[in-house]
Amino acid sequence: MGTATFFSAPTLADIVRSLFAGYNADTGLLKAQKLGLVQHPNIEVKDKGYMLKIDEAIADSTRVVVALQLFGPDGKHDRNKIAFYNKNHIFIKDEKGNKVGEMYDYGSTDDFYYMMAIFPEPVQTDRLTVEGTIQQLRNTPTKTSITPGNWGFTFNLDLKEANKQTHITPLQGEYTSPDGMTVRLKRLTRMVQGVRLEFDTELSGEALKRSPGELWKEQKLSFHFEDLAGNEIHSVNTRKMPAVDSVMIDGNTAGNKPGLMHWSYTFKELPIDSPYKFVLDGYFVAETDGTSVEFNPQRLKEEAIKLDWKGDRLVLNDFMTVNQPASEGDKLESSLYVTGDLRNEFSFDKWVVRIADKSEFTTQGRGILSPEGDNWKDGVTVLSSINESNKPFEFRFPALTPVPDKLTLIRSVVGKQYTNTDWSLELFEKKNGR
Incomplete structure (x- = not known):
């Protein structure tokens, strides 16, 4: 790693910036903090008068969140100096060295670079490695001049305790619409930072005739959750305002026969120890x-x-x-x-x-x-x-x-x-x- 010959120490106000300060923390982060799952990589990398610093990181099988800061020669944090593309990337790897995610700048705060990687499938590993390659900084306000350098870093994240908090609840429920779509709920997987809902859909033979070839794979579902009093908890693709949406990531893949689709949605939170309803509002299919x-x-x-x-x-x-x-x-x-x-x-x-x-x-x-x-x-x-x-x-x-x-x-x-x-x-x- 390169080392600067001169560097002003960050001010106390810059040092105490945290994932949990102000409005930065969501329910997943607060739960991880409560369970004592905040990890401290203590990363400090200096080059060309700039210091990259990482004090806090949180990881489970749902996502990795990192608070990254960059201090300039004046000791102040610069929120606009790093662009995460080209020569700047932060990858997440599992114990076997396989890349399982890439971090992006979530934004939402000027206090630090709010870096996040959300996994499309829960990762099956007890350890993750965060590898950062940061080789250039942009000069502001023009952002046309580039400062080359080396602010690379690597650190490990332990998932053993987070994995102990993962619980699976099987679901049993099936419905067939008048026009031939069957919905089957499968399971809820509760992790530290999110709750993953999985279900399948299947089109009938008559419905498949309206969506020949590969058209049937173009689908979208509308549904919401509500408490037993009818108050909305979350909604997905319901095209209504106001609406509450806490989906972190979603995905669907075609099954092993025409008309069958596998779906998953990971929410920041869903109720626990309190009954609530899954309500199907409708769906869209290419025909x-x-x-x-x-x-x-x-x-x-x-x-x-x-x-x-x-x-x-x-x-x-x-x-x-x-x-x-x-x-x-x-x-x-x-x-x-x-x-x-x-x-x-x-x-x-x-x-x-x-x-x-x-x-x-x-x-x-x-x-x-x-x-x-x-x-x-x-x-x-x-x-x-x-x-x-x-x-x-x-x-x-x-x-x-x-x-x-x-x-x-x-x-x-x-x-x-x-x-x-x-x-x-x-x-x-x-x-x-x-």
């Missing part, structure tokens, strides 16, 4: 569609076309030939301007434009989806422009020159929303898994 409309693109500005397709309200507003995004100005595209309120899952949709000779062009969406006002209370998202609030969403595709007098817009795939579910299951997890 073949084929809904279409024929229109004259040259007349849209004078006569917009309104559509109501399977709960999605769309308006075709205008058609223009525009420059490609980030092009030099000589590459053109056709742009169909659209506004609308959507109930289905637009990210699963596929849209094409067909011209008179039956040629089809796949469209690329340009814009954002967002709630507008209280629309998320009704599960509605809104199509809007990226930069200008008064400019519509765009469907972009290769330039049509000259502009034809007839086009057909087709939605070949729809992210179909289903809300006709009626299922809840009471859960009760005893303390210490007993």
